[in-house]
Amino acid sequence: MKIIAIHNTLWTHYKGDMYSRIYKRLEATNQYDFSVIHLATTEHGRSVLGNADLNEHQYPYEVLFDTDLEKVSSKSKTTHLLKRVIYHRPQLIYLNGYYDVSYWAVIVYAKTKGIKIIIDSESNEQSRERIWWKESLKKVILTQLDGYLCLGTKATEYLLKLGIKKEKILSTRNIGIANDKVSALYKTAYAQRNHTKERLNLPQFNFIYAGRFNPIKNLKMLIEAFGEISQTHPFSKQWGLILSGDGTEKEDLKALVQSKKLANIFFLPSCEWHEVPARYALADVAVLPSLFEPFGFLVNEALVYGMPIIVSNRCGSAYDLVKDGENGFVFEPTLKFELMEKMQTMMNQSDNLKTMGQKGQKLVEKFHPDAICEDIINAFDTVLKP
Structure with missing residues (x-):
């Protein structure tokens, strides 16, 4: 047939x-x-x-x-x-x-x-x-x-x-997603994590978004939230924000960072899919702040790598792959203060990030x-x- x-x-x-x-x-x-x-x-x-x-x-x-x-x-x-x-x-x-x-x-x-x-x-x-x-x-x-x-x-x-x-x-x-393939690529890159972070001048801990740069991804609010946290949080100098990818908003987002004189925000160029795991290997928490995603495979990928996640409640994955408070947090993407609260919670419990990530790895196994x-x-x- x-x-x-x-x-x-x-x-x-x-x-x-x-x-x-x-x-x-x-x-x-x-x-x-x-x-x-x-x-x-x-x-x-x-x-x-x-x-x-x-x-x-x-x-x-x-x-x-x-x-x-x-x-x-x-x-x-x-x-x-x-x-x-x-x-x-x-x-x-x-x-x-x-x-x-x-x-x-x-x-x-x-x-x-x-x-x-x-x-x-x-x-x-x-x-x-x-x-x-x-x-x-x-x-x-x-x-x-x-x-x-x-x-x-x-x-x-x-x-x-x-x-x-x-x-x-x-x-x-x-x-x-191709769990086994991306996991192997991540592990290879993670072995060089410290060297690569030093070369890129990254701080000890990092949030990451990897994907397209367009308005629906809500990256402007993510940058503003991180910028405001950086002005007041006692651990702010230990944390960075990695934005990996390309798209229509990239130059505007770079201009925003420059105009507000925000530190520890790093733009990395777009890359082939098999190079993306190496970007995640530089970070500790993944963030998907989208105003809408049918699902959001960034979440699958982060969980495969054993990373905790902060994800918008407008993403389908928030209802299948995130147990709020266990392997990550869910927030309303039109409320900047909610995103700031979740990011600060992650920053306050850096010693617990690996435990949260391990819970996520178990959850994503069924997919x-x-x-x-x-x-x-x-x-x-x-x-x-x-």
């Missing part, structure tokens, strides 16, 4: 790792013929973070457009994608969501041909303002699908509210990619069973 997965971009290395695991498992059993169609190579927001790592894509795939996804018209995406779906004649289509118009066209085509459909679902009620007629249309279409792989608790709650039957939700933990791969294959079996 033929299964095709449809994904937006080749760039996403953790999806490449997951598709590779699925393909390897299915190839061993010879039960399904599995391949992937990527709409484009990358998207504009991610192109600044490096190129697609082809070594992470060990499965049969094709890329429809070798460019940024935003540069391709909806008409072109839809036309080319439908042609490839018709060519492959699958019995099951595995979609990474339902946000692209070309995906809606595939859904309509599949339903007319009796092709089963499973989707990744990452949306939750907080993601944007909900308009009643759009929600009604979404409910009509989504309830016709055959299975759902949810990005955590909040995504699951949203589907249930839309009227999706509970038995069609086939996994609630479709939220893994190992092998377990998620098992869930996905079980979902295929469930939907395709006679």
Whole structure:
């Protein structure tokens, strides 16, 4: 039986790792013929973070457009994608969501041909303002699908509210990264931690944010919170803030730091995904202050490394991977004083950071990619069973 997965971009290395695991498992059993169609190579927001790592894509795939996804018209995406779906004649289509118009066209085509459909679902009620007629249309279409792989608790709650039957939700933990790979890279870099910190002139302890620099990430408030703490906290000279990545706000954020004459804030350039663990190895506490994240894989990554986390309550991961006060803290991202309180609490208990991180490591074990791969294959079996 033929299964095709449809994904937006080749760039996403953790999806490449997951598709590779699925393909390897299915190839061993010879039960399904599995391949992937990527709409484009990358998207504009991610192109600044490096190129697609082809070594992470060990499965049969094709890329429809070798460019940024935003540069391709909806008409072109839809036309080319439908042609490839018709060519492959699958019995099951595995979609990474339902946000692209070309995906809606595939859904309509599949339903007319009796092709089963499973989707990744990452949306939750907080993601944007909900308009009643759009929600009604979404409910009509989504309830016709055959299975759902949810990005955590909040995504699951949203589907249930839309009227999706509970038995069609086939996994609630479709939220893994390549734990073993990034952990090995982190351990290698950690062995050089002291030397690298000395070379970069970093203080004894550091907070870190690693990712894109754009307004939704709420980095301006993070910088302001750290700056205000630095003026009054007795341990402020022992702590730094590392901001690793790139994006539309980077120059503005640098200007903010310079205008306020803030010390111990370090901007590191963007890097390839396999270099990111070395950035975390320089730090002690990870921070994700976003105004919205469907999940926020920064949290997975920090927990794999045994780091405590401070995360916004607008991030899906806050409800699946953070036990407030045990392996990290959750805060309201529009309230700067809450973020300051959580950061100061971490600074006051630097001797307890490793213990908190160890609790997080145990928590993230259940989201190992092998377990998620098992869930996905079980979902295929469930939907395709006679």
